[in-house]
Amino acid sequence: xxxxxxxxxxxxxxxxxxxxxxxxxxxxxxxxxxxxxxxxxxxxxxxxxxxxxxxxxxxxxxxxxxxx
Numbered sequence: 001x002x003x004x005x006x007x008x009x010x011x012x013x014x015x016x017x018x019x020x021x022x023x024x025x026x027x028x029x030x031x032x033x034x035x036x037x038x039x040x041x042x043x044x045x046x047x048x049x050x051x052x053x054x055x056x057x058x059x060x061x062x063x064x065x066x067x068x
Contacts, residue, residue: 002043002050006036019060022050029057 003023012018018036021028027050031039035057042048 004040004050020053020057022054025050027054028060029054030060031057 005021005023007019007021009019016033017030018033019028019030020036020039029039039048039053039057043050043053
């Protein structure tokens with residue numbers, strides 16, 4: 001089973017990009033609305049895995065990691 005969350009934030013309003021976060025790994029990627037929808041569709045239809053998506057879309061580093 002695959003669990004993700006989509007974040008819409010202030011940056012989304014500026015550039016229409018969204019964050020997609022995988023629940024178990026907590027890894028995040030940020031991309032355009034079109035790319036996020038495509039990624040979810042591909043995963044649901046079995047054409048890609050989360051690892052595939054995380055490898056092709058830009059990663060988002062958490063603020064906690066930046067502070068270290």
